[in-house]
Structure formats: C-alpha cells, structure tokens
Amino acid sequence: MSNNNYKFEGWQALGTDSIEGKLEWREYEPKAFAEDDVDIKITHCGVCASDLHTISGGWGAVDYPQVVGHEILGEVVRVGSAVKHVKVGDIAGVGAQNDSCLECGQCKANREPYCDKGQVGTYAGKYYREGPGKGAKSYGGYANYHRAPGHFVVKIPDGLDHAVAAPMLCGGVTVYSPLKQYGAGTTAKDVGIVGIGGLGHFGLLFAKALGANVTAISHSESKKADAEKMGATRFIATHSGKEDDFKPYKRSLDLIVCTTNDVNMPILGYLSLLRPGGNLILVGAPEKPLPSLPAFPFLMNNVHIGGSAIGSPTIIKEMLELAAKQNIKSWIEKRPLEDANQAVVDMHNSKARYRYVLVNTANGGKL
Amino acid sequence: MSNNNYKFEGWQALGTDSIEGKLEWREYEPKAFAEDDVDIKITHCGVCASDLHTISGGWGAVDYPQVVGHEILGEVVRVGSAVKHVKVGDIAGVGAQNDSCLECGQCKANREPYCDKGQVGTYAGKYYREGPGKGAKSYGGYANYHRAPGHFVVKIPDGLDHAVAAPMLCGGVTVYSPLKQYGAGTTAKDVGIVGIGGLGHFGLLFAKALGANVTAISHSESKKADAEKMGATRFIATHSGKEDDFKPYKRSLDLIVCTTNDVNMPILGYLSLLRPGGNLILVGAPEKPLPSLPAFPFLMNNVHIGGSAIGSPTIIKEMLELAAKQNIKSWIEKRPLEDANQAVVDMHNSKARYRYVLVNTANGGKL
Numbered sequence: 001m002s003n004n005n006y007k008f009e010g011w012q013a014l015g016t017d018s019i020e021g022k023l024e025w026r027e028y029e030p031k032a033f034a035e036d037d038v039d040i041k042i043t044h045c046g047v048c049a050s051d052l053h054t055i056s057g058g059w060g061a062v063d064y065p066q067v068v069g070h071e072i073l074g075e076v077v078r079v080g081s082a083v084k085h086v087k088v089g090d091i092a093g094v095g096a097q098n099d100s101c102l103e104c105g106q107c108k109a110n111r112e113p114y115c116d117k118g119q120v121g122t123y124a125g126k127y128y129r130e131g132p133g134k135g136a137k138s139y140g141g142y143a144n145y146h147r148a149p150g151h152f153v154v155k156i157p158d159g160l161d162h163a164v165a166a167p168m169l170c171g172g173v174t175v176y177s178p179l180k181q182y183g184a185g186t187t188a189k190d191v192g193i194v195g196i197g198g199l200g201h202f203g204l205l206f207a208k209a210l211g212a213n214v215t216a217i218s219h220s221e222s223k224k225a226d227a228e229k230m231g232a233t234r235f236i237a238t239h240s241g242k243e244d245d246f247k248p249y250k251r252s253l254d255l256i257v258c259t260t261n262d263v264n265m266p267i268l269g270y271l272s273l274l275r276p277g278g279n280l281i282l283v284g285a286p287e288k289p290l291p292s293l294p295a296f297p298f299l300m301n302n303v304h305i306g307g308s309a310i311g312s313p314t315i316i317k318e319m320l321e322l323a324a325k326q327n328i329k330s331w332i333e334k335r336p337l338e339d340a341n342q343a344v345v346d347m348h349n350s351k352a353r354y355r356y357v358l359v360n361t362a363n364g365g366k367l
Numbered sequence: 368m369s370n371n372n373y374k375f376e377g378w379q380a381l382g383t384d385s386i387e388g389k390l391e392w393r394e395y396e397p398k399a400f401a402e403d404d405v406d407i408k409i410t411h412c413g414v415c416a417s418d419l420h421t422i423s424g425g426w427g428a429v430d431y432p433q434v435v436g437h438e439i440l441g442e443v444v445r446v447g448s449a450v451k452h453v454k455v456g457d458i459a460g461v462g463a464q465n466d467s468c469l470e471c472g473q474c475k476a477n478r479e480p481y482c483d484k485g486q487v488g489t490y491a492g493k494y495y496r497e498g499p500g501k502g503a504k505s506y507g508g509y510a511n512y513h514r515a516p517g518h519f520v521v522k523i524p525d526g527l528d529h530a531v532a533a534p535m536l537c538g539g540v541t542v543y544s545p546l547k548q549y550g551a552g553t554t555a556k557d558v559g560i561v562g563i564g565g566l567g568h569f570g571l572l573f574a575k576a577l578g579a580n581v582t583a584i585s586h587s588e589s590k591k592a593d594a595e596k597m598g599a600t601r602f603i604a605t606h607s608g609k610e611d612d613f614k615p616y617k618r619s620l621d622l623i624v625c626t627t628n629d630v631n632m633p634i635l636g637y638l639s640l641l642r643p644g645g646n647l648i649l650v651g652a653p654e655k656p657l658p659s660l661p662a663f664p665f666l667m668n669n670v671h672i673g674g675s676a677i678g679s680p681t682i683i684k685e686m687l688e689l690a691a692k693q694n695i696k697s698w699i700e701k702r703p704l705e706d707a708n709q710a711v712v713d714m715h716n717s718k719a720r721y722r723y724v725l726v727n728t729a730n731g732g733k734l
Contacts, residue, residue, distance in 0.1 A: 106643055114643035114669050116618060181669075251483060276473055276481035279671070282662050292659040295649050298674025302481055304646070305672050307665025 004078055006041075010067035010143025011340045018064075019056040019348060021341040023142070028067060030147040031133030038153045039078035040092060043365035045141035045337070046071030046167030047347050047356040049198060049261065049284075050096065054124050055344065058287045062124060069141030070096040070122035072148075073156060073166040074363060083150035091156045093320075094148045095169035096310045098122040098138050099129060102151060110314040112152075113177075119309075122148070142340050144363060154316045157324040162365070164330045167355040168202065168319060172330065173311030175203040176319040178257050178281045181308065185211030188254035192216075192273060193232075196223040199259035199283060201331050201354040204230035206319070207257075209326050215253060217270070226353075230331070236273075238266055246272045251301075256280045257308075263288045267305070268297060276302040283308050332357045334367050371445055373408075377434035377510025378707045385431075386423040386715060388708040390509070395434060397514040398500030405520045406445035407459060410732035412508035412704070413438030413534030414714050414723040416565060416628065416651075417463065421491050422711065425654045429491060436508030437463040437489035439515075440523065440533040441730060450517035458523045460687075461515045462536035463677045465489040465505045466496060469518060477681040479519075480544075486676075489515070509707050511730060521683045524691040529732070531697045534722040535569070535690060539697065540678030542570040543686040545624050545648040548675065552578030555621035559583075559640060560599075563590040566626035566650060568698050568721040571597035573686070574624075576693050582620060584637070593720075597698070603640075605633055613639045618668075623647045624675075630655045634672070635664060643669040650675050699724045701734050 008030045011023040033039070051068035053059040073093040076086050086092050100107050100115035107115050120127055123140030127133045129149075140146070156165050168176075175193070184191045184207050191212040193203035200216075207214045208231030215234040216227035224235045238245045246269040253273045258265070263286040270280050282305065297303065311319070322328070331353060335343040337360040347356055359365035375397045378390040400406070418435035420426045440460040443453050453459050467474050467482035474482050487494055490507030494500045496516075507513070523532050535543075542560070551558045551574050558579040560570035567583075574581045575598030582601040583594035591602045605612045613636040620640045625632070630653040637647050649672065664670065678686070689695070698720060702710040704727040714723055726732040 111643060111669075114667070276478060282665055285662050285666055289659040289661045292656040294656045295652050295674060298649055298672065299652055299676045300481070300674070302478075302675055303673060305665065306670060307662060307667070308669055309666045 006145055008139070008143065008145050010139060012065040012067055013055040014065050016057045019052060019344065021345045023055070023341050023344065028065070028139055030139060031127055031136035033078070033080065033147065034131040034133055034149070035080035036082040036150050037080045037147055038076055038083055038086060038092065038150045040072060040074040040094065040146045040148070040153070041077045041363050042072055042074040042141055042144060042146055043360050043363050044073040044162050044166040045069040045358045046169065046171060047343050047352070047358060048170050050170070052344060052348055053287065059285070063137065066124055067139040067143050068123050069143065069358070070094070071166045071169040071171065072122070072141035072146050073162055073169065080150060086150065086153055086155050091162065092153050093156055093165060093169045094122060094146060094153055095173060095316055096122050098125060098152055099127055099149045101129065110312045112312045113309045142337065142358060144360060152313055154313050154320065157320050160320060160324040163332060163334055163357045163359065165320060165323070166357050167198070167330050167332060168323060169316060170310060171198050171355055172202045172206065173316050173319050174283050175199050175257050175259065176206045177311035177315050178283060178308035179203070179206055179210055180315065182255045182279050182281060184255060189213060190215070190253045192253045192256040194256060194258040194265070194270060195260035195284065196227050197259060198352060198355045201230055203257050203259060204232050205328050207231065209322055209328055217256070238269060245269065249273050251275045254278050258282050259284045261286045263290060267291060267293060271297050271301070271303050274301065274303045279304045279306055281306050281308050330355055334359045336361060336367060373512055375506070375510065375512050377506060379432040379434055380422040381432050383424045386419060386711065388712045390422070390708050390711065393432070395432070395506055397506060398494055398503035400445070400447065400514065401498040401500050401516070402447035403449040403517050404447045404514055405443055405450055405453060405459065405517045407439060407441040407461065407513045407515070407520070408444045408730050409439055409441040409508055409511055409513055410727050410730050411440040411529050411533040412436040412725045413536065413538060414710050414719070414725060415537050417537070419711065419715055420654065426652070430504065433491055434506040434510050435490050436510065436725070437461070438533045438536040438538065439489070439508035439513050440529055440536065447517060453517065453520055453522050458529065459520050460523055460532060460536045461489060461513060461520055462540060462683055463489050465492060465519055466494055466516045468496065477679045479679045480676045509704065509725060511727060519680055521680050521687065524687050527687060527691040530699060530701055530724045530726065532687060532690070533724050534565070534697050534699060535686060536683060537677060538565050538722060539569045539573065540683050540686050541650050542566050542624050542626065543573045544678035544682050545650060545675035546570070546573055546577055547682065549622045549646050549648060551622060556580060557582070557620045559620045559623040560626065561623060561632070561637060562626035562651065563594050564626060565719060565722045568597055570624050570626060571599050572695050574598065576689055576695055584623070605636060612636065616640050618642045621645050625649050626651045628653045630657060634658060634660060638664050638668070638670050641668065641670045646671045646673055648673050648675050697722055701726045703728060703734060
C-alpha cells in the first residue's frame with residue numbers, strides 16, 4: 001500500500017545560536033516504526049513560539065540536534081497494522097504531543113497532555129512506551145516526513161484548507177482547549193483574550209465561534225482593527241498611560257485566556273476584570289517566573305489563576321470540525337519550507353500576522 | 368417586647384500596640400438602629416486571627432478605636448420590624464460580614480462576601496446602605512452587645528452547643544464555604560487541608576463530614592495525632608528534612624484548602640499534590656505577597672490557585688445544620704471575656720488548641 005523508501009530530512013537546530021537563522025537541513029533517524037505508528041509526508045507545518053523557545057534553549061537545556069515544528073499536516077504514506085482511524089492517502093495532522101502512556105486516568109479521560117507519566121513532545125521528547133521506538137528522540141515538522149504514534153494523528157476534515165488547518169494543531173487547540181474546559185459561550189458568557197498574536201488570534205476566533213462575548217486585551221490599540229475582525233466586540237488597551245486601564249471593566253469577564261509570554265504582564269489588572277468565580281488561564285509560558293502576587297485579591301474576589309497545555313487528539317478533532325463547519329480561517333502567511341530560517345527570525349521579531357505556515361512545495365504543498 | 372436600655376461596651380483597640388495586651392474596656396456608640404437590624408446580647412465570641420491582624424494594623428491602616436471579634440453568638444434582644452427570621456429570645460449568631468449592598472448579582476446569588484459594592488466587615492467596616500446607620504463604623508463582639516443588619520444574623524440550630532457554634536461563624540465557614548464550592552466529597556473526593564490551626568482544624572472536621580478522604584498537611588508531625596482525631600486519614604509533614612516531602616503524594620488530591628498565613632509556604636509542593644484540574648484555595652491571608660511562581664507547573668498540570676472569603680448567611684446556616692446533625696465539635700478553649708487581652712496575646716503566640724472562645728458570664732455564658 002505504500003512506498004517506504006523515503007529519507008527523513010529536516011531543518012536541524014544544532015545549538016543555541018540556531019535561533020539566529022542557523023538551522024541546517026540534514027538527514028536524521030526517526031524512531032523505529034511500530035505497528036501503531038503512522039508516517040506523514042509533510043506539506044504544511046506551522047511556526048509556533050515553542051519552536052523558538054526550544055531552538056534557543058530558552059525553556060531549559062536542549063538535547064541538540066532538534067528538528068522543531070509541531071503543527072504538522074500532510075498525506076498519510078504509511079500506516080501500522082494496529083491503526084484503524086486513518087489510511088494511506090488521507091490528509092492528517094499531528095499537534096504538539098506525540099505520545100503518552102495511554103493507560104493512566106488522564107489518558108483514559110482524553111486528557112493526554114496531562115498524562116501521569118508525562119507527555120512526549122512532538123519534538124525534544126523521548127518515547128518511553130514499550131516497543132521498537134522506545135528511547136528514541138522525537139523529531140518535528142520542519143521536515144519532509146514525520147513519524148508519529150497513530151493515537152496522536154488526527155484526520156483533517158474535508159473542506160478545511162490545509163494551510164489554515166495546520167496552525168490550529170497546536171496554536172489553535174492551545175486556546176480552544178481551555179475555552180471549552182472553562183465553558184466559553186455557556187457558563188462563561190464573557191471571555192477575554194490577552195495578547196493578539198499567534199495564540200491570541202485563535203482565542204478571539206474560537207471564543208466567538210463558541211458563542212461568547214469576546215474582549216481583546218492588548219498592550220496598545222495597534223491591533224484593535226484586526227481584533228474586531230477576529231470577533232472582539234470590546235477592546236482593552238492595558239498600557240494607555242491612563243491611571244487605571246482596568247477600572248472601567250472591573251468584574252466584567254468570566255474567563256480570561258492569557259496568551260502572552262511577557263513576565264511583566266499586569267496580572268492583578270487581569271484578575272480585576274474577572275467576576276467572582278472566574279478563571280485566568282495561562283497558556284503562554286514565560287521563560288522567567290511570574291511576578292509575586294498578594295493573596296488578598298484572590299480571597300476577596302474568589303478568582304483563580306490556572307494553566308492549560310495544548311489539547312488532546314479528541315479536542316483537536318472537535319476543534320477542526322467546528323472550524324470546518326463555521327469556516328473559521330486562521331490568519332496566516334505562507335512561507336516556503338526552504339526559507340525556514342528567515343521565518344524563524346521573523347517570528348522571533350514578532351513580525352507574524354498572525355501565524356507563519358511553512359509550505360513544502362516539493363511534497364505538493366501550495367504557496 | 369424588649370428592654371433597649373443597654374449600653375454598648377467592649378474591649379477597644381486604640382492603637383497598634385493594643386496587640387500587646389492593651390485593649391481597653393470602654394463604651395461606644397453603635398450604628399443607629401434601623402428597622403432591618405437586630406441586637407444581640409453576646410454570650411460567646413470566638414477569637415479569630417483576623418482580630419489580631421486588625422488590632423495590630425498588620426493588614427493595613429486601621430481607623431482606631433476598634434472592637435474586634437466576628438464570631439458572635441448570643442440572645443436576640445431587639446428586632447427591627449422588617450426582620451422576620453429571628454425573634455427576641457432566639458439564640459443567633461453573626462459572622463465576619465455585617466452588611467453589603469444586598470442588590471448586586473453576587474448578593475442575589477447568596478454570594479454576599481463578594482458583593483460588587485464591597486462587604487462591610489463586622490468590625491473595621493463602615494455601613495454604606497441608605498438608612499439611619501449609613502456612615503457609621505461597625506463594632507465587633509469582644510463586647511456585651513452587638514447590633515447587625517438582620518440579613519447577616521443567623522439563627523443557631525437547636526442542639527448545637529453555643530460555645531462550639533461560635534467559632535464556626537467565621538473560622539468554620541471560611542473553610543466550609545470552599546469545601547462546598549469545590550465539591551469536597553462529591554467531585555473532589557480527595558481533599559487536603561494545609562495548616563492544622565484554628566481554620567485548619569475546621570477544614571479536617573468539615574471535609575470529613577462532607578464525605579471526603581482527608582489529608583492533613585503541616586510543617587511537622589507535632590499535630591499528627593490531633594489531625595487524625597479530627598478526621599485525617601493521611602498526614603504529610605512538609606519540613607521533614609527529606610529531599611522531597613511531596614513526591615510520594617504527587618497528584619493524589621483534587622482540592623487543597625490552604626489555611627496558613629506563612630508567606631514562605633511551599634506552594635509549588637502543594638500544587639504538585641493536585642491532580643490535573645485541581646484547585647489550591649487560599650483562605651489564610653498572609654500580610655506579605657506570595658512567593659513568585661513559574662507558569663510551567665500550572666500549564667503542565669492544569670492546576671489552579673484561587674481564594675475564598677468567609678461565607679454567606681445561607682452557607683453559614685447550612686454548615687451549622689450539618690454540624691448539629693453530625694454532632695461536629697469545634698476544638699475550643701473557653702476564656703472569660705474579662706481576660707480578652709490575655710487570650711489575644713496567647714492566640715498571637717499560637718497557643719490556641721485550636722480556637723479560643725470568649726465567654727461573657729455577665730450575660731449568662733457558661734465557662
């Protein structure tokens with residue numbers, strides 16, 4: 001059914017200075033194929049902020065070489081005998097998680113990102129389940145092929161543009177997952193999204209799609225027009241120079257999904273926007289600790305800070321189906337895979353509006 | 368129906384040094400009586416850590432003089448014409464909240480502690496609703512009489528010992544309220560209580576009463592035997608000197624109610640005890656900010672920090688009925704009201720096991 005005579009090649013980070021546009025195109029050895037694995041011939045891969053934190057080692061020491069990229073989409077070219085939900089020729093995607101124990105309470109409850117034994121990232125991870133791939137490193141999607149355990153491979157719904165779908169696989173679901181978990185549009189009617197970037201723009205799109213009243217929260221008003229096009233009906237600029245940017249909006253939100261990486265974010269201001277019982281959910285991961293906070297605002301307002309990581313295959317599937325049904329479009333710029341280095345540098349300089357998607361034209365992707 | 372020829376006298380804090388045993392017994396002018404008010408002839412008043420923070424000004428500048436005490440219980444001696452749920456001669460109690468707007472969404476939802484216009488504390492507050500008492504200061508229960516808006520006066524169920532009931536009015540409900548809100552015994556089967564003191568001992572008693580499996584979490588093992596008597600079936604000593612006191616108990620709790628005021632509490636350790644989706648709810652209010660925390664543990668484990676303040680009259684009523692039904696006993700030491708100064712000093716020195724109750728024998732309270 002398939003031709004397995006392909007080599008795995010990708011843009012490799014070899015050290016911390018790779019972030020300066022020094023990724024190198026090289027061959028690598030993927031995990032040994034297991035009967036529950038799937039190989040994908042990559043046509044599209046989104047560029048995620050996590051890629052940059054990993055290339056640079058900003059989140060911690062990295063076991064170079066690495067091939068980053070975890071918004072992987074392409075054609076299924078090989079399917080293990082134990083995999084039933086995709087077949088050769090299907091268009092399928094893989095997000096930021098490549099494996100987990102599949103046996104613990106979290107995994108059984110479709111909460112694989114919180115696996116008790118730990119999730120294996122789509123890159124910078126190490127497979128630990130028993131099988132031929134045990135102990136191997138995981139390699140991501142700035143590449144021509146990707147091998148992944150089938151449990152984490154999701155079929156892309158018909159009618160959803162491939163370049164639009166790719167960045168939803170991590171960026172999209174990272175905000176969609178907490179929006180769903182915390183009741184956006186149902187128990188949480190009024191939702192705020194902090195940061196209008198790669199993640200934040202998905203936050204606005206999906207919060208609206210789920211039926212919430214959406215408030216965009218950003219440093220300045222520079223992205224106000226875009227935010228309104230994405231679904232925001234209210235906009236709060238938090239660095240206006242006014243004495244208190246938050247006061248007029250006190251206790252007007254039920255849920256805030258916070259996508260910024262800025263360690264100096266005005267967390268107490270965000271908390272003041274929440275109604276009692278409300279949640280401020282962090283999905284961006286600053287490289288340094290958050291500011292020290294007093295306990296009183298939590299006590300007096302019954303508000304919460306929490307965090308959420310990516311999304312399970314089940315949630316990815318649900319999100320993609322919603323996107324197909326409501327014709328939700330990621331705001332993307334396509335970049336040729338061969339220009340991955342420049343795309344990384346531009347992303348690092350916050351130039352993306354709002355997500356880059358690397359397109360592998362050699363594999364049939366269309367710019 | 369009542370003899371209103373009584374004077375309001377109480378132990379007054381006159382400055383920050385009052386914490387050193389310098390409260391003075393003096394007369395004061397309560398708020399003007401309104402037709403929705405109730406007067407209580409006090410027989411019992413619990414000693415709460417909040418009293419000490421207020422006497423000393425530790426939580427912020429204080430408008431001296433103050434009469435503290437907000438676990439007030441006694442006989443109803445005057446009832447305004449608009450009050451229907453208590454009558455002269457009833458035994459009734461007042462907790463830490465004396466008033467609120469009674470009109471906002473929070474108040475309408477029996478969430479008066481989170482009133483949009485702010486709660487009026489039973490002491491150190493200022494009444495703001497329209498009426499004869501508007502603008503007056505509130506005075507607490509280290510006194511012979513207490514005047515309170517009837518909405519915040521709760522009838523004590525028959526069969527509940529008065530000295531046992533008094534400290535539940537603030538200390539008890541401060542932990543009972545989050546235990547209920549976060550599903551102790553239902554959605555949160557495994558519950559931890561940090562700190563085995565005045566609040567924490569109620570945490571153990573009520574978590575057990577609600578049907579949870581209860582874990583006590585304390586610095587040392589010194590209170591282990593007591594904690595087990597209060598209902599704990601597991602005990603974690605967090606300063607044992609072992610490399611990691613938390614590791615054996617990782618992800619074993621659904622909810623932690625944290626009663627400590629220690630700003631150096633090991634919050635990351637506590638968070639590690641939570642299952643994904645779990646909540647660490649602060650009810651103790653340290654005078655200084657919490658330690659700075661990294662975002663990653665929140666993201667990777669989907670855990671939350673929140674806070675909870677006291678409890679509404681509805682929740683107090685529910686708690687007292689549960690206490691009466693299950694014969695729950697506060698662990699108290701009775702102290703004569705005339706020795707309030709010594710009780711405060713002893714409480715400040717953490718000598719209470721686990722709650723002091725001031726008894727006004729002149730008003731019929733029994734030591």
